[in-house]
Amino acid sequence: MSLLSGQSPAPLSGQVWAFRSDTSSAHNLLMIAIGIQLALMLPSLAALVLDDRLLNGVSVWSKPLKFQASLIMMLGTLAVLLPQIETTSRNGWGVWIACLVAAMTATGEILYITLQAARGRASHFNSETQIEGLAYSLMGIGAALLVLSSLVLGLYLLTRPAADASRGLQLGGGWGLVLGSILTLITAFALGSGQIGGPGHWVGGVRSDAGGLMLFGWSRSGGDLRVPHFFATHIMQALPILGVLLEAIAPRLLIPGLFAGSLFSIAVVAGTFIQAVMGRPFL
Numbered sequence: 001m002s003l004l005s006g007q008s009p010a011p012l013s014g015q016v017w018a019f020r021s022d023t024s025s026a027h028n029l030l031m032i033a034i035g036i037q038l039a040l041m042l043p044s045l046a047a048l049v050l051d052d053r054l055l056n057g058v059s060v061w062s063k064p065l066k067f068q069a070s071l072i073m074m075l076g077t078l079a080v081l082l083p084q085i086e087t088t089s090r091n092g093w094g095v096w097i098a099c100l101v102a103a104m105t106a107t108g109e110i111l112y113i114t115l116q117a118a119r120g121r122a123s124h125f126n127s128e129t130q131i132e133g134l135a136y137s138l139m140g141i142g143a144a145l146l147v148l149s150s151l152v153l154g155l156y157l158l159t160r161p162a163a164d165a166s167r168g169l170q171l172g173g174g175w176g177l178v179l180g181s182i183l184t185l186i187t188a189f190a191l192g193s194g195q196i197g198g199p200g201h202w203v204g205g206v207r208s209d210a211g212g213l214m215l216f217g218w219s220r221s222g223g224d225l226r227v228p229h230f231f232a233t234h235i236m237q238a239l240p241i242l243g244v245l246l247e248a249i250a251p252r253l254l255i256p257g258l259f260a261g262s263l264f265s266i267a268v269v270a271g272t273f274i275q276a277v278m279g280r281p282f283l
Contacts, residue, residue, distance in 0.1 A: 024090055024091055024095075024096075025091075025096060026082060026090065026096045026100075027079055027082050027099070029096075029099045029100055029102075029103040030075050030076075030078055030079040030102065033071075033102070033103035034072055034075045036107050037068045037071050037106070037107075037110055038068075038072065040064070040068055040111075040114050041069070044061050044064045044065050044068060044114065044117070045061075045065065047117075047118075048062070053120050055120065055121075055122060056122075056207075056208055056209040056210070057208040057209050057211070058209045058210060058212070058217060060117045060120050061117050062209070063117060063123065063124075064110070064113050064114045064117045067109070068110060068114075071106045071109070071110055073234075073237065074102075074106070074146075074150070074233070074236065075102060075103070077177075077237055078099065078102060078149075078150065078153055078177075080169075080240075081153065081157060081169065081173040081240065082095070082099075082153070083165075084157055084161060084162055084165040084166065084169055084170040084173060085153075085157055085162060086160050086162045094152065094156065095153065095156060098153050099149070101145050101148075101149040102146055102149040102150065105143065105145045105146040105149070108142050112139055113139075116132075123136070124136065125194070125199045143188065144185065144188070147181045147184050147188070148185075150177045150181045150236060151177060151182070153177055154173070154174050154176070154178035154180075155174070155178065157170055157173050157174035157177065158170075158171070158174035158178070161174075166244070166247065167243075167247055167251075167254060168244045168245070168246055168251075169244050169247075171243050171255070171258055172242055172244065172258055173239070173240040173243070175243075175258055176235050176236045176238065176239030176243075177236050179235055179262055179265065179266070180233060180234070180235035180236035180239070181236070183232035183235065183265075183266070183269050184229065184232045184233045186232070187225070187228045187229040187232045187269065188229060190273070191225040191226065191229050196225060196276075196277055197223065197225075197279070201219075201226045202219055202225075203225065203276055203277060203278075204223055204279030205219050205221035205222015205281070206221045212224075213282065213283055218281070218282050218283075219281055220281045220283065221281060222279050223275065223276035223277060223280055223281065225273075225276050225277075227272045227275070227276055227282045228269045228270075228276060231265070231268050231269050231272055232269045235265045235269075238261070239261055239265070242257065242261045243258055246258065
């Protein structure tokens with residue numbers, strides 16, 4: 001029996017876990033982009049061990065690896081959610097262009113970040129040369145387009161669901177992509193503008209990634225604008241997972257549960273943003 005609704009939970013092999021295979025050209029674009037990220041991750045891991053050069057107090061390969069992992073997760077989320085869009089729309093130009101933009105911008109971004117790591121140069125907040133300044137500006141535009149492509153796919157999920165879509169995955173995915181995209185753009189603008197604490201992600205504290213929070217590298221001596229940006233971005237995964245769990249455990253609570261999850265997500269992003277602006281470390 002369901003814990004909250006009194007109904008029997010849906011079987012794991014049923015509609016809730018409708019991670020159907022998708023061979024559309026849009027899906028293939030995302031798979032190619034994920035493959036490129038994986039292909040770059042392996043040498044980056046080897047270089048992390050073999051290359052002792054530092055940038056901002058940490059390995060020059062730290063940033064490429066974090067971005068490769070993050071972009072694989074983002075592109076993988078889009079690939080998982082794509083089959084929840086009804087077939088005609090999924091095979092149409094709108095979805096295809098959104099996936100093409102996502103694949104191209106993610107690939108371009110990681111190629112530049114990896115190249116700069118190999119050169120021992122910063123990829124972000126680096127305008128020391130004209131080319132690096134131009135590349136950083138283009139990377140910012142590409143990142144915005146990448147997030148907007150997720151927003152478009154979220155709207156497709158909400159307005160053009162597949163007839164046999166998992167309601168938890170479709171609604172959680174749609175809400176997650178739309179809300180996550182909006183908050184990601186807002187936090188990215190605050191992060192990239194340099195208007196809070198000057199250029200860089202630090203607000204007060206030691207302007208170095210050395211001694212940062214394990215795995216994440218967030219500052220432990222001052223505020224770090226990467227924290228709210230991280231939570232905003234991963235709403236795209238959190239709400240679909242919440243939707244799947246609610247559909248399996250308490251289907252009657254799907255809508256109110258997703259609504260509460262959305263409000264909680266907004267509160268986390270707002271709270272960590274205020275914390276960072278005040279110059280206080282996350283942990």
